[in-house]
Amino acid sequence: MMENAAAAKASPYAIELDGCTFCYKGASRPSLRDVSLKIPRGQCVVVTGQSGCGKTTLTRLVNALIPLMYEGDLQGEVLVAGKPVSAWTMGELSAHVGSVFQNPRSQFVNLDVTSEIAFGCENFGIDREEMVERVAQAAATLGIEGLVGRGTEALSGGQKQSVILASAYAVHPDIFVLDEPTASLDVHAMRNLARTVALLKSQGKTVLISEHRLWWLDGIADRYVVISDGSVMGDWAAAEFLAMPFETRTDMGLRAVSLAEIDSAVAVSPLGNAVASNASRSPSYGKPTVCMSGVVAGYRGAPAVLNGLDFCLLPGSVVGIVGHNGAGKTTFARCMAGLLKEKAGVIEVDDVPLRAKKRAGRVYLVMQEPGYQLFSSTVDDELASACSSDGAEDSLGNKDRIAAIKAALALEGLADRHPLSLSGGERQRLSIAAGLLSSARAMILDEPTSGLDYRNMRRIDAQIARMRDAGIAVFVVSHDYEFLCSACDEITLVEDGRIAERFPLNKATLPKLKLNFGFAEIQ
Template sequence: MIELKNITFSYEGRNQGGLRDINLTVKDGECILLCGRSGCGKTTITRLVNGLIPRFYAGGLTGQVLVDGKDIADLTMYEIAKKVGSVFQNPRTQFFNTDSNSEIAFGLENQGMPTEKLRQRVETTAVDLEIQSLRNRSLHALSGGEKQKVAFASVYAMNPDIYLLDEPSSNLDMDAIQDLRKHLKFVKQQGKTILIAEHRLYYLMDVADRIVYMEQGQIAGIYTPEQFKAIKKDERERMGLRAVDLHEVHPQFTSPGVTEDKILKLQDVSLFYRKQAIVEHITLSAGMGEVIGVIGHNGAGKTTLSRTLCGLHNDTSGQFLWNKKPQDRKKRLHRSYMVMQDVNFELFADSVEAECSFGIRNPDKSLIEATMDGLGLLPYRNHHPNTLSGGQKQRVAVAVSMICGKELLVFDEPTSGLDFDSMEQVALLIQKLSAMGKVIFVVTHDYEFVCRTCSRVLHIDHGEQCDDLPLVPDNEENLKKLFSI
């Protein structure tokens, strides 16, 4: 059993993400879904249960956190780790090794498990979670979704009583999300207790026993799945929550700036990594204002394509043309801007406001102000980017994409970790960029976001370009099939 008694916590040097007067009891074997806007305190609750607060996140804490009747404050991290396993939003932050086998085995090694038993446990983990294809792989060569699977496996291998998951679906494709759902049901059947902080809600409606909705650091409501699904769409969106049933989400068929003239062309483009073909024979044309969703399974080559479009990956063949003129790697670099899947790689300045003008000559201050305002970043203009939540960091990177004035924009999983409000803000921003005539590629697994932003969908899988689907009313059923809905 987990008990949070009269918990109040505030992060040192931060006004957001803390908790006030939290009282919550989680029974053994219960699955609790924590939901609410970015910064509402979901992740903070998980950090209290795994002991990271106050040991690694400083701040003012009052109240008690009890696990099986023992105060977390009285336990060592080693003792906590025996009971509690954590899967973080960004799996890279919890890796200690360079290959998948070693990472899955790492916790077991620290527990002193005998070698033969350890090997058997790693094998059993791979079979149970159906990730044999990820065995003996370099972590650096895995996609974001594949890394998330390895992170979950490393926790599963240790067989904890309590699983804590922070936005575990943020980098997963639709099939992998269903695998995650199956795995959560599997560990729940084993009697494990699960706390999961999540923005994507639809896949958990038949897994969660209770849904805890949070607002500004407080518990604003606790629902059964039936009560939660009964909340009307407008009210749910007002609460900052995303869809609970993707069958009720429909494409909006908005493409404000699309022109008939094709300014970008890819002619028989193939992508390679270490001399191995990843995707072959891509041929497409894009007009100004087009918003092209790039979809496919984890590891299909979507991110490699996005990096290639921006000149960040050069092991390619075929032709890139802009306005009928060949574009080598340098020209593509000059013309494009990419919002990376892991935004920590592109945040350099010491404040949000400084980040929005970093590396830009003669930045337009009024544009910076308007963009921060439009993305809800003004309250954090003087905050260091690394003190923001994952969703807020994503919005900062998106803001830079609008301010920098590039013609080709690529967004790699731009809604990773975003609540409904932030997802809608990013969708509106992309629509503005489309109206400005930008050519935009969006690498995503997010069906809700595709429905709000894209004019067509490029489907890449099994090493080839499978579909190029215009988003017109007649294609809605085909779109749902591509997303396995």
């Protein structure tokens, strides 16, 4: 332990990758190819690139999840604080490198928030008095004091993400590895995260962030490393990267780096621009596809999350659902889709009151964490299963439908891959493809762009436009301002388990959307 601590102080580099190539066990091609990267101590480095390019694999090399949890063939060398990863014990490395995974739910080991934040401190034998102080400090830094003492079961995805980051922060590691840390965060939580990363930098910590949403890192990141097909495509100082023309970065499949760029992209979006062309859209208004009246819903042993909610979803409409983390958005979606039974109220689909079990299938939910709804052994089997749930018997026709949706969502080369071996963005697209092949009357997308790059965000946007044209009602839960602007006709604000406001999305109402997101405080 003392030897590793001495190496940490002696080496000028926190992280070094030298000629690293890695191929997962059973994979036909490597996920990383000859990657070399040196990160000095105290830098904040952002690794970005298209979905499936190898970003998460790179982070797993640094925190030793490869080869501890993910087997495969590794060539090259990985050093942390000047020592090969293989020379650290897992306990020592965990104290030195704090990790936040892409799916925070997979990191939870306790049933209450306080114990979860304290978990790492307990493992490293920190005395109780200091542990209590660290838990309080971590919660305050992440802005989640209100969650302390609460159970973890009813937390939203964004709240879970913040709790896991607080748990890593409380251990006081020298290096932080964050994999898609904003995937489920609202703007307020993202701003807290940005302040936290800036604080870590001021304390001399090293931060490695794998990320698609880039705007919140403006002024914080020191370097941007772009990965393409497993190789380093470019490594730029922040000023150089930010000075690139927007079109140059979008050609690489990258998202906007500032709010100004987002607004510029919305104004010229070629795929269903909500600001410029919303006035010309004409959803197929008629009888509601889904109507919820006086709905009360929640989780066992906890107060109700939905409190007398009233809502109608019309055919051919695309409604964006917004609200802060914990407002009830995902509970709203799960209840509509029949995955959570309402405690009171009525939910109708096509004018017919349906109990929760009967709604499943008629209303299709693409979950925030799609790995929990992918059950087949290959991508093609997953899509064939979706076709069979549609009741279609035409195998030839199904093959054509599957081929078309794979092409539309860039899934062609993944036919024989196991769904859980895919990247987060690839799983997201697969789950959406399965939904599109179902016979659902309404489609719910819960944070559909988490883990998605610019090109794949546009692919999802195009599929939503197809659903709208086919008269399918679309319900989008998202904190992604860039995506909502390009995809939605209407915005619904959820507060404290009720509908606080609904308004059409157009040029005149865009400032209202920004205000609800909290961007007015940023600009």
